[in-house]
Amino acid sequence: SQQGEEDPQALSIQEGENATMNCSYKTSINNLQWYRQNSGRGLVHLILIRSNEREKHSGRLRVTLDTSKKSSSLLITASRAADTASYFCATGVGGAGNMLTFGGGTRLMVKP
Amino acid sequence: GAVVSQHPSRVICKSGTSVKIECRSLDFQATTMFWYRQFPKQSLMLMATSNEGSKATYEQGVEKDKFLINHASLTLSTLTVTSAHPEDSSFYICSASPQRQGREKLFFGSGTQLSVL
Numbered sequence: 695s696q697q698g699e700e701d702p703q704a705l706s707i708q709e710g711e712n713a714t715m716n717c718s719y720k721t722s723i724n725n726l727q728w729y730r731q732n733s734g735r736g737l738v739h740l741i742l743i744r745s746n747e748r749e750k751h752s753g754r755l756r757v758t759l760d761t762s763k764k765s766s767s768l769l770i771t772a773s774r775a776a777d778t779a780s781y782f783c784a785t786g787v788g789g790a791g792n793m794l795t796f797g798g799g800t801r802l803m804v805k806p
Numbered sequence: 807g808a809v810v811s812q813h814p815s816r817v818i819c820k821s822g823t824s825v826k827i828e829c830r831s832l833d834f835q836a837t838t839m840f841w842y843r844q845f846p847k848q849s850l851m852l853m854a855t856s857n858e859g860s861k862a863t864y865e866q867g868v869e870k871d872k873f874l875i876n877h878a879s880l881t882l883s884t885l886t887v888t889s890a891h892p893e894d895s896s897f898y899i900c901s902a903s904p905q906r907q908g909r910e911k912l913f914f915g916s917g918t919q920l921s922v923l
Contacts, residue, residue, distance in 0.1 A: 725910050736812070736899055736914035737850075782849060786910055793840060794901075794912055796850045 700783060700797040708805050713770040715800040717783030718763075724788035726759055728768050731780045731799075740768075740781075775806040808834045808904050812915025819890055820923055827885045827918045829900030835880035836902035840912070841873075844897040853898075856883040890922045 701716045719726070725744045729737040743750045743759045743766070750757045756769040770777055780801050784794040809832040819825050829839055837858045842850040854875055855863040862875035872894075874886040883902075887894050897919050901912040 727911065729914075734897070734917070734919065736810075736916040737901075737912075739911045739913070742911055784912075788910070793838075793852065793855060795852065796842075798849045801847070 700781075700800050702800060703798065704801045704803075706803045706805065707773055709773060709775055711773055711804075713773050713777070713802055713804070715768045715781055715783075715802070717766045717768070717797050719766075719783075719785045719795075719797070720764065721785075722787070723761075723785040725786045726757075726766050727784045727786065727794065728755075728757060728766075729782045729784060729796075731782065733780075737782065770802075773802075773804045775804050777804045778802060808832075808902075808913045810900065810902055810913045810915045812900050812918055814918060815916060816919045816921075818921045818923065821891050822889055825887045825890055825920060827887075827898055827900070827920075829883045829885070829902070829915050831881045831902050831904075831913075834902075834904040836883075836904065837880060839877060839883040839900055839902040841875065841883075841885050842899045842901065844899060844917075846897075850899065853885075858883075887920065890920070892922045895920055895922045 699718050727742045728740045731737045741752045741757050743757050754771045759766045780799045782799045783797040786794050811830045813828045839856040841853045843853050844850050853868045856875045856877040858877045864870045877883040899917040901914045903912050
C-alpha cells in the first residue's frame, strides 16, 4: 500500500532551474529515501535521511525531513536535461530487509 | 555498489501460460527480497516479501497461488505468474538489500515488462 502522497505529480522546468518535490507520509518512520526511475527501468537510490536528521546533501541534491509534519522535500539544484525522470520517496520502518513503502512519485521533465 | 540482476527484461506471452521472472543479487547475499508491481505512470506497489528458506509474505489482495515466489538461495528469488491473463500485464520489479549494517538502502533490478496477449 502507498504510504503517502507526492506533490507535484508532474513538474516541467527549464534547464538550470531548481526543482522541488514534496512527499508526505502517514506513519512513524525509521528512515525516508528518495529514488529515481528512468522510464521503463528500475529504481536508483539517491539519498537516505534518518528520522533523527533534518537535512542532508548529496551533490546537487538536498533533502529535508520534518517528522512533526510527516513530510520531506527533495531539491535538485541547477537541473539538467538528464535529470528528467520520475522521483519517488519511500519510507522505511527498519528491521529485516527494511521494507519500503513508496509514494506516488513526481514526473520531472527538464527542458534543454 | 550492490547489483541486482533481473531477467527477462521483457516478455510477451499468450493468455494461460506461466511466466517466471528471476531476481539475482550478484555481489551480496540477501535473506530478503521484495517484489513490486508498477502500472504506467504510477507508483510501485509491494506485492510480497520473499524470505530465503521460508514462505513469502504476501500483501493484502495479492493472490499467493497466482504469484508464486521461491527464494531458494541467498542470491536468487523467482516470481512465477501462473496462468497469466491480460490484466496481469504490468512492470514487475524486484529489490534487495545487503545483509550488513546500514542496509536500509534497496537495490533494484531493472524490471520486467510483462505483456499478456
